[in-house]
Amino acid sequence: MMHNEFTVVEGDFANAGKASSEIKKTLKQLNIDNQKIKKIVVAVYEAEVNAIAHAYGGTIYVDLDEEKICVLIKDKGPGIPDIARAMEKGFSTASAKVREMGFGAGMGLPNIKNNVDELDIQTEIGVGTEIKMIVNFNS
Amino acid sequence: MNENYFYHALRIDHKICFGCTLCMRNCPTEAIRVRNGKATIYENKCVDCGECYKVCPSGAVYVAEDDFQSIYNFKHRVVLMPSVFLGQFPEEIKASQVYSVITEIGFNHVFEVEASAFLHSILSNKYIRENETKKPLISTFCPAIVRLIQVKFPALVDNLIPIKAPVDFTAIYIRKKLIEEGANPEDIGIFYITPCAAKIAATKSPVGEDVSTVDGVLNMDTMYNIVLKEIKQKKEFSKNITANNDVTSDCVIFSLTNGERRLNNFKKSFAIDEIHNVIEFLERVEDDEIEDLDFLELRACDESCAGGILTCGNRFLINDRMMQRAKKLAERERNGETSRRKAIMNEREYLTQNSHVGKIKPRSMMVLDEDRSVAFQKLTRIKEIESKLPHTDCNVCGAPSCHALAEDVAFDRAEMTDCVFMQRNLEKRGSLKVEESVEIMKNIWGEDKLKDYILNK
Numbered sequence: 117m118m119h120n121e122f123t124v125v126e127g128d129f130a131n132a133g134k135a136s137s138e139i140k141k142t143l144k145q146l147n148i149d150n151q152k153i154k155k156i157v158v159a160v161y162e163a164e165v166n167a168i169a170h171a172y173g174g175t176i177y178v179d180l181d182e183e184k185i186c187v188l189i190k191d192k193g194p195g196i197p198d199i200a201r202a203m204e205k206g207f208s209t210a211s212a213k214v215r216e217m218g219f220g221a222g223m224g225l226p227n228i229k230n231n232v233d234e235l236d237i238q239t240e241i242g243v244g245t246e247i248k249m250i251v252n253f254n255s
Numbered sequence: 256m257n258e259n260y261f262y263h264a265l266r267i268d269h270k271i272c273f274g275c276t277l278c279m280r281n282c283p284t285e286a287i288r289v290r291n292g293k294a295t296i297y298e299n300k301c302v303d304c305g306e307c308y309k310v311c312p313s314g315a316v317y318v319a320e321d322d323f324q325s326i327y328n329f330k331h332r333v334v335l336m337p338s339v340f341l342g343q344f345p346e347e348i349k350a351s352q353v354y355s356v357i358t359e360i361g362f363n364h365v366f367e368v369e370a371s372a373f374l375h376s377i378l379s380n381k382y383i384r385e386n387e388t389k390k391p392l393i394s395t396f397c398p399a400i401v402r403l404i405q406v407k408f409p410a411l412v413d414n415l416i417p418i419k420a421p422v423d424f425t426a427i428y429i430r431k432k433l434i435e436e437g438a439n440p441e442d443i444g445i446f447y448i449t450p451c452a453a454k455i456a457a458t459k460s461p462v463g464e465d466v467s468t469v470d471g472v473l474n475m476d477t478m479y480n481i482v483l484k485e486i487k488q489k490k491e492f493s494k495n496i497t498a499n500n501d502v503t504s505d506c507v508i509f510s511l512t513n514g515e516r517r518l519n520n521f522k523k524s525f526a527i528d529e530i531h532n533v534i535e536f537l538e539r540v541e542d543d544e545i546e547d548l549d550f551l552e553l554r555a556c557d558e559s560c561a562g563g564i565l566t567c568g569n570r571f572l573i574n575d576r577m578m579q580r581a582k583k584l585a586e587r588e589r590n591g592e593t594s595r596r597k598a599i600m601n602e603r604e605y606l607t608q609n610s611h612v613g614k615i616k617p618r619s620m621m622v623l624d625e626d627r628s629v630a631f632q633k634l635t636r637i638k639e640i641e642s643k644l645p646h647t648d649c650n651v652c653g654a655p656s657c658h659a660l661a662e663d664v665a666f667d668r669a670e671m672t673d674c675v676f677m678q679r680n681l682e683k684r685g686s687l688k689v690e691e692s693v694e695i696m697k698n699i700w701g702e703d704k705l706k707d708y709i710l711n712k
Contacts, residue, residue, distance in 0.1 A: 142634065145623045154541075
């Protein structure tokens with residue numbers, strides 16, 4: 117088992133993608149299928165942007181073994197009031213400022229769901245959100 | 256991983272190299288290590304970009320070339336001259352003088368490589384239109400880029416346009432013409448004047464192909480010297496030789512940055528030169544970060560072929576001369592003094608049939624092992640070693656970075672004790688003697704650098 121952590125800073129879109137590109141580098145070394153790598157990178161990137169845009173930043177925990185990668189994104193943000201709606205394509209609560217930067221199209225969570233094998237979202241209003249995603253290399 | 260994938264034209268002369276580490280520090284694929292005081296190349300990581308050649312202060316990096324005399328093994332001697340070759344010569348030297356000298360030093364036929372560039376771009380554009388699903392499509396014109404993608408961006412191998420380079424088209428065309436004129440195929444020798452090492456490597460071991468379209472490669476600097484010397488010493492030039500006029504104005508600048516891109520009209524395309532720029536951009540392409548991208552013209556050298564390592568003179572001046580020539584040609588085309596339709600287009604069908612390259616395979620140097628569980632063990636080991644290294648990337652171990660050393664150790668190509676920080680720590684602990692450290696350093700840097708010269712002064 118290999119463990120890695122990344123810190124995500126609120127509003128720092130300029131550095132979005134740090135965790136996903138680090139993960140990409142590692143997976144390339146493990147001879148993981150390219151399409152699979154792409155999926156993981158997209159999912160992690162979306163989650164990074166979510167934390168930057170909505171959740172006052174947070175921490176990304178990556179656990180990797182031979183069979184799978186598990187990425188947990190923890191934030192102390194406002195929480196998601198209605199997960200079902202957040203999972204709808206095009207639904208977004210992003211501020212005008214965030215949208216101006218080209219983010220906030222309402223594709224974040226739907227995109228994550230499409231690209232991972234398992235997705236678990238734990239959220240509490242005013243406390244924070246934990247998004248756990250797993251991708252199996254063999255599936 | 257151990258089998259040798261590529262032919263390499265870039266070599267290091269160990270009699271000249273003094274182990275300065277400049278090449279190692281500048282290699283974009285971390286393919287160089289210092290051993291025994293000399294730079295050595297990991298062949299499977301090298302993409303022949305020539306960065307090492309550019310930065311070498313002692314001229315120890317050289318480009319292996321065919322002997323000029325080998326042209327005489329053939330009765331029909333053809334030289335393929337890329338337009339960047341004419342760009343080497345100062346303004347007062349005319350193209351016809353260069354042609355005239357080239358025929359006099361032994362060639363029967365002179366042909367400009369870019370004669371086929373127009374057809375090349377027709378076929379590429381067609382391929383791009385027909386392969387929407389593979390977007391973005393990436394030019395295969397620069398062989399260093401093709402190798403870079405094979406080893407570092409294997410996920411993008413399918414995006415490469417599997418069409419031969421203009422030099423191949425032109426060579427195929429000439430061979431056909433000469434055979435039609437009655438030449439024995441074995442008597443035809445086609446030689447290409449190359450501006451870079453990657454073209455040599457690609458010619459000697461063509462990607463996806465078994466045989467090369469040309470019979471030999473001559474280095475541009477060598478040819479420049481031969482031709483310029485002749486021109487300087489000559490007073491009279493034969494009047495009946497004129498430049499072949501095979502090339503249209505837009506194809507003359509095909510090998511410059513934007514040369515390919517301006518011959519297509521796709522909505523979203525980029526022309527990027529210089530290998531570090533290319534790597535930076537490809538990282539983003541690989542992640543699908545850039546949407547609706549149609550076409551990428553990528554070149555390893557700054558200013559594309561005008562900046563090739565075997566060119567002579569300043570790349571911006573070469574670029575300017577080529578642009579001036581294109582301008583003049585365009586004017587003649589507008590005035591009807593020369594046709595935009597060239598003879599080579601009569602063979603369009605034949606060339607199209609022979610235009611495809613075989614499958615370009617990924618040859619990842621990133622993959623630690625084909626077997627994922629072995630790769631995982633290696634990766635764990637690398638991370639563990641790396642965590643003990645100082646992260647100074649000081650190069651004293653003979654590797655370009657602490658990470659590279661960690662990888663070398665995991666693959667038994669180096670020892671942890673190659674690290675000078677590690678040595679000090681072990682010495683302090685009493686588990687390594689100073690004499691042993693010196694021996695380790697000698698293995699990396701050679702005897703000379705560890706002479707006791709300070710005390711002997």
